[in-house]
Amino acid sequence: MADRPQGQIAGPPPRPRWVRLLFVIALVAVVLVIIFSLAEGEHGPSRHDPEGGNSGVHTPPVEHMQ
C-alpha cells in the first residue's frame, strides 16, 4: 500500500513450518486412532465386559468407600 511506511510488514506472518508439521502428525494420529477404535469395536477398557461394558453409572472410588 502506498501510505504504508517502508519496512512495515504487510500482513500477519505465515504459519510456521513446525505448526503445519505438528498439524499433519496430529491428523494422522487421529485417523489411526479412529481406524483402531473401529477395528476393536467398543471403546475403552470395559469393552471386554461380558455384561456390555460401561453401560451402567459408575462413580469415583470415594463414593464406594463411604
Place this chain on the structure above:
Amino acid sequence: MTPSLRKLVLSVHLTFSVGWIGAAAGYIGLGVAAVRSQDDVIVRAAWTAMELTGWFVIVPLAVLSLLTGVVMAIGTKWGLLRHYWVVISFVLTTFSVVILVLHMPSVSATAELAQTAEGAALEALGGDLGHPAIGLAILLVVQVLNVYKPRGMTRYGWRKQHELSAL
C-alpha cells in the same frame, strides 16, 4: 504478575505438570502388571490401584496443571492466544483433561468388574494401556513445546502486538 509471583506460579505449574507425567507413567506400569501377571490377586490389585491413582492423583494433577498453565499464560507476556506454542499446549492439555475425565468412569467399571472376574474373564480385561500411552505422548509433546518455545505468532498475537506498538 510480579517476578516473584511469576516464579511461584511457575514452580506450582511445573510441579503439577511433571507430577502428571510421572503419575501417567506409573499408571502404565500398573497396566502392564494387569496384562502380564498370571496371578489373579495382582491383576485385581493393579486395577484397584489404577482406579485410585486415576481419580485421586492423575485427575487432580491434570486439572491443576491446566488451571495453573492458563494462569501462567494470561499473567505473563506470552498470553494464551498470542503464540502458537502456547495455543497448541493449551489445546492439547485441555483435550487430555477432557478425555481423561471421560475415560475414568470406564476404568472404575473395569476395576469393579476385576474384583469378581476370574481366570480368562479377568485376563480379558486387559490393562488399559492405549489411553495412558497416547496421553503420555501428548504430555511429552506439550513439555517439549514449553521448554523450546518455538517461534511463531498467531494472527491474534500479531494484531495485538501492532495495536500496542501503534500506541
